[in-house]
Amino acid sequence: MKAWLTGLVTTPLLLLATVMMFIPMMLVALLKLIPLPAWQRLCSRLLMWIAESWAQLCRGIFAFFTPVQWDIRGTESLRRDTSYLVICNHQSWVDIPALMQALNRKTPYFKFFLKQELIWIPFLGLAFWALDYPFMKRYPKSVLAKRPELRGKDMEITRQACEKFRHMPVTIVNYLEGTRFTPEKQARQRSPHSYLLKPKAGGMAFVLGALGDSLDAILDMTVVYPDQPAPGFGDLLCGRVRKVVVDIRVLPLTDSLRGDYENDAAYRVAFHQWLKELWQEKDARIGVIKQELAAEQRQR
Secondary structure (H helix, E strand, O other): OHHHHHHHHHHHHHHHHHHHHHHHHHHHHHHOOOOOHHHHHHHHHHHHHHHHHHHHHHHHHHHHHOOOEEEEEOOOOOOOOOOEEEEEOOOOOOHHHHHHHHHEOOEOOEEEOEEHHHHHOOOHHHHHHHOOOOEEOOOOHHHHHHOHHHOOHHHHHHHHHOHHHHOOOOEEEEEOOOOOOOHHHHHHHOOOOOOOOOOOHHHHHHHHHHHHHHOOEEEEEEEEOOOOOOOOHHHHHOOOOOEEEEEEEEEEOOHHHOOOOOOOHHHHHHHHHHHHHHHHHHHHHHHHHHHHHHHHHHHO
16 A cells, blocks of 8 residues: 555656656757757757756655665766766666666766657657757668668768767767566577676667767666566556665776777677676676675665
């Protein structure tokens, strides 16, 4: 009964916070359509402030009405004037609130690469555009085989979409596993990891290629839940999530991590090896954190 009552309080409050921020966001988004670069940059900064304020409202609602303990580690050196690429494991929709808890107003407001078709979704597409979410267009291999002149065109389109990030810091988030972790997916993939699916190197290499020198560092983010399976968003709303650990490591973005993934075989092999070692370290780190959480539970 307590869980249901918690959900009945938090859900409408989150919806109210979203509506309260969505209305001014749409008004500023319409003003941003005025084709003056300086004016559009000013609107972008205002829109980021609105989005960050919405995230802070959501954090406050979770803090006041739910018992979840957010154990955020490694954020001491983060800066708001620096551009980051976040790579994170993915288990649940709770990963998004965890991202907000860890990074909001500590780094530039986070963004995801989106498929170009999403811009046509009513209202939501306008919000994505207003918040400068980069839209990408990827051509399938079957299309490239028939029309080789399109090779590299997707990268050029994405680079153009990211030009605005040369005038403002940005945090790009990439879930390298491509889908949420489940034991069934782990078995189907024959993943060599205990807590992770195999990472997909192409997406991260695509981001590094598209953004070029605009990024300053990589944030290796690891989200760990004490319980398995990972809690769902409904569990968070109803106060059934007791603790979430978010562990962050700042990794240097060296020149060796930038290259032509599609056409440079040597770079592709080296990038795969770097990512393989990184994912092995992340899997081991999850195991250590889970042992800590189990020890805490035994002591209670």
